[in-house]
Amino acid sequence: MSAAMEQIQGHAPAAERPIIELIGISKRFEKRLDFIGKLAQKLGAPVREEIVHAVDNVNLSIRKGEVVGLVGESGCGKSTLGRVVAGIMPPSDGEVLWRGRNIGSLQGAEAREAKLRAQMIFQDPYASLNPRMKVQDIVGEAPLVHGMTTRGGFESYVDEQLRRAGLDPTLKKRYPHQFSGGQRQRIGIARALAVQPEFLVCDESVAALDVSIQAQILNLFMKLRADLDLTYLFISHDLGVVEHLSDRVVIMYLGRVVEQAPSEEIFARANHPYTVSLLSSVPRIEARKRAFATVKGEIPSPLNPPPGCHFHPRCPHAFDRCRVEVPALKEIAPGHLSACHLNG
Amino acid sequence: MVATLEVRNLQTHFFTRAGVVKAVDGVSFTVGRGKVMGLVGESGSGKTVTGFSIIGLVDAPGRVVGGEILFHGQNLARLSEEEMRQLRGNRIAMIFQDPMMTLNPVLRIDTQMIETVLAHTKVSQEEARQRCRDALGMVGIPSPEERLKSYPHQFSGGMRQRVAIAIALLHRPELIIADEPTTALDVTIQGQILAEVQKLATNTGTSLIWITHDLSVVAGLADDIAVMYAGRVVEDGPVSEVLDKPLHPYTHGLIGSVPSRNKRGEPLRQIPGMTPSLLKLPPGCAFRSRCDRATPECATPIELMELIPGRHARCIHPHLEEQVAA
Ligand SMILES: Nc1ncnc2c1ncn2[C@@H]1O[C@H](COP(=O)(O)OP(=O)(O)OP(=O)(O)O)[C@@H](O)[C@H]1O
Ligand SMILES: Nc1ncnc2c1ncn2[C@@H]1O[C@H](COP(=O)(O)OP(=O)(O)OP(=O)(O)O)[C@@H](O)[C@H]1O
Ligand code: SF4
Ligand code: SF4
Ligand SMILES: [Mg+2]
Ligand SMILES: [Mg+2]
Numbered sequence A: 001m002s003a004a005m006e007q008i009q010g011h012a013p014a015a016e017r018p019i020i021e022l023i024g025i026s027k028r029f030e031k032r033l034d035f036i037g038k039l040a041q042k043l044g045a046p047v048r049e050e051i052v053h054a055v056d057n058v059n060l061s062i063r064k065g066e067v068v069g070l071v072g073e074s075g076c077g078k079s080t081l082g083r084v085v086a087g088i089m090p091p092s093d094g095e096v097l098w099r100g101r102n103i104g105s106l107q108g109a110e111a112r113e114a115k116l117r118a119q120m121i122f123q124d125p126y127a128s129l130n131p132r133m134k135v136q137d138i139v140g141e142a143p144l145v146h147g148m149t150t151r152g153g154f155e156s157y158v159d160e161q162l163r164r165a166g167l168d169p170t171l172k173k174r175y176p177h178q179f180s181g182g183q184r185q186r187i188g189i190a191r192a193l194a195v196q197p198e199f200l201v202c203d204e205s206v207a208a209l210d211v212s213i214q215a216q217i218l219n220l221f222m223k224l225r226a227d228l229d230l231t232y233l234f235i236s237h238d239l240g241v242v243e244h245l246s247d248r249v250v251i252m253y254l255g256r257v258v259e260q261a262p263s264e265e266i267f268a269r270a271n272h273p274y275t276v277s278l279l280s281s282v283p284r285i286e287a288r289k290r291a292f293a294t295v296k297g298e299i300p301s302p303l304n305p306p307p308g309c310h311f312h313p314r315c316p317h318a319f320d321r322c323r324v325e326v327p328a329l330k331e332i333a334p335g336h337l338s339a340c341h342l343n344g
Numbered sequence B: 001m002v003a004t005l006e007v008r009n010l011q012t013h014f015f016t017r018a019g020v021v022k023a024v025d026g027v028s029f030t031v032g033r034g035k036v037m038g039l040v041g042e043s044g045s046g047k048t049v050t051g052f053s054i055i056g057l058v059d060a061p062g063r064v065v066g067g068e069i070l071f072h073g074q075n076l077a078r079l080s081e082e083e084m085r086q087l088r089g090n091r092i093a094m095i096f097q098d099p100m101m102t103l104n105p106v107l108r109i110d111t112q113m114i115e116t117v118l119a120h121t122k123v124s125q126e127e128a129r130q131r132c133r134d135a136l137g138m139v140g141i142p143s144p145e146e147r148l149k150s151y152p153h154q155f156s157g158g159m160r161q162r163v164a165i166a167i168a169l170l171h172r173p174e175l176i177i178a179d180e181p182t183t184a185l186d187v188t189i190q191g192q193i194l195a196e197v198q199k200l201a202t203n204t205g206t207s208l209i210w211i212t213h214d215l216s217v218v219a220g221l222a223d224d225i226a227v228m229y230a231g232r233v234v235e236d237g238p239v240s241e242v243l244d245k246p247l248h249p250y251t252h253g254l255i256g257s258v259p260s261r262n263k264r265g266e267p268l269r270q271i272p273g274m275t276p277s278l279l280k281l282p283p284g285c286a287f288r289s290r291c292d293r294a295t296p297e298c299a300t301p302i303e304l305m306e307l308i309p310g311r312h313a314r315c316i317h318p319h320l321e322e323q324v325a326a
Helices: A002-009 A035-042 A078-085 A108-117 A135-145 A154-164 A181-194 A211-228 A239-245 A263-268 A273-280 A320-324 B047-055 B081-087 B109-120 B125-138 B144-148 B157-169 B187-204 B215-221 B239-244 B249-256
Strands: A018-031 A050-063 A067-072 A093-098 A118-121 A199-203 A231-235 A248-253 A256-262 A330-333 A336-338 B005-016 B019-031 B036-041 B062-071 B092-095 B175-179 B207-211 B224-229 B232-238 B305-308 B311-313
Touching (some): A050 A231, A078 A118, A078 A231, A108 A118, A135 A181, A211 B249, A239 A263, A256 A273, B019 B062, B019 B207, B019 B224, B036 B047, B047 B062, B047 B175, B047 B207, B109 B144, B109 B157, B125 B144, B125 B157, B157 B175, B157 B187, B175 B187, B187 B207, B215 B239, B224 B239, B224 B249, B232 B249
Parallel strands (some): A067 A248, A199 A231, B019 B232, B036 B207, B036 B224
Antiparallel strands (some): A248 A256, A330 A336, B005 B019, B005 B062, B232 B311
8 A cells, every 4th residue: 555655646657657637628618698698788788708717727647546636616617627537528728638648539439438437426416317217227227238237137237336335226226316315426426336437537426425424435436446446536625535535636726726736745734825724724523613704805706717826815925926927836846736926 | 482493203204116215203303593403314314304394395205194393383294385385485494405406407596596585575676686696695606796697507516505505595584404505515615604604593593404414514513413313313412412422323433434533545434234224124223233232122112312411312222431431
């Protein structure tokens, strides 16, 4: 374990290609003006096309067998980035490389293979499960189509997938609405794992589970990683879980990566002021009946991001340069990157 | 003084083809005015169904088959559908675990929110719009004016959750049942919302049932806690006592699984075994097959008992020895 950790956290041998690489990824959602809007604009009303800058120029590479935690404020673009990484949403700019090759350029069988190998467990278990399908088909259909199981082996394959995710296999003939929130989340987990992926994007995948079942799922993730070298992009707001699981942590703020470092490093020596404020506000089970704090400063909008450093309206250290110049993501210690002008 | 809500021996069962699912089978608790009760427990143990039973939204084949739900002393289980509708959204609100139960996917956010305001208060369209803008700002959504014109799918998961919270807070109800309301929120935005909730409880006397898996939120927010397992409350009491010195072996195991209480990189402690099927619960303690303190006596029916003043547990071999230490 510790030798493996060292290899992951230190500099990997040059021969080791990343399984997935993001180069200059941006994603914008544009809201075109409707007829009335266009008319109003012609008549001089201050309406304009609204553009949400969900992800802004993100570079990231993930090595095989690595667990990368992705953390950031609600609405900062984590799920969008996750969808782009999993190859289910095309970026507006930039390239996604799957084992060194552009995902967008893959054709036919190769494209299908890449799609199968990278799976995403969606944040919203309700919307992502077909309400008219029985659980056994939700979980077993794709493995059957792709030959991971046979008609004869179908039942026992599905049972095993459900049991692994902590669900009672006798419930497999039920429909999603007959399950509790956390049970539905586990159906989503079972479905993603059933096609034997190599790379898994987990989007708040254990958020709806009580801590004991959460522990069971996280232990399963870790076992699959040890046994099959599974790679993870693990999106979570639960910093305790992220710390426990991740080799490396990436912090996003309003569409941009502002800091990344090996897990131990970031929890011990956070550099970016956003990360520092984030880590200081983690509620602890030891803290009883306390007054929660409202957000200080203005929460910037991705519809109209502030110039310079996106964090400057809330940053206690902001100075003039921060309001005009975007800080570059620079290495401040081996493997530790931060985007803040305080670093020079 | 009458409590805002008193639930007595609530039973809600689903009559499915495979048999009767006793999703809630004898749940009791009390929430005082301006108090927050944390409802925690195993996934699938009946927390959401308990909430649905209180606001009268259990769908067929489910039915409240027993018990009383006293809201200011009035039994809600006896009210007509129309009387319940009057209460819902106005005096009692629920923040659903699935925000899309509150939000209509084909309507813009402003249409939905303004309609809610106008349904319960006589104000002008513009005044209603202003209230909605303020409510979105309160839950930390920037550019509220532009965002009001969006559809739910154009929001992030956490933003949808926050819109649902904003709608529930619009009318300052007397009771809010919040079902995993902040699961998808980062700690900063979560703090913002919890601060608003605390304000509401203190200033308006709103009572809350806060259903969550996040024990650190319960620790910081709630006055009392009830722990559910397999359709029943297995332990309740003041938050700090229950979290520091749990009596019931299930609560004990649950708290031990919190990641920050485990060593980094090592397997997390988990409670062994699986939840028994609600279709065929054995008589006696439902936790028996997973409990390291179980004895043959645990197979007899076990009631929720007051073991220490103000603290109840449904167990005949509770962790009492830890209670004296410290
Ligand atoms: N329509 C239904 N038909 C049959 N069983 C149901 C139905 N709805 C819920 N159940 C069952 O009732 C039990 C309680 O469900 P409930 O949603 O209340 O759990 P919960 O405590 O909220 O769990 P979670 O934390 O996972 O959301 C579950 O085991 C679930 O499978
Ligand atoms: N289909 C869409 N159309 C328009 N805007 C969108 C769409 N999907 C996402 N957005 C916007 O992109 C931004 C980033 O959303 P995303 O879902 O990636 O956030 P997130 O970091 O996952 O947040 P959360 O933690 O709340 O889930 C948000 O401002 C959201 O409103
Ligand atoms: S660049 Fe400036 S505003 Fe941004 S985090 Fe650093 S000090 Fe704060
Ligand atoms: S009653 Fe018996 S089986 Fe149930 S929790 Fe207590 S000791 Fe364990
Ligand atoms: Mg998201
Ligand atoms: Mg629930």
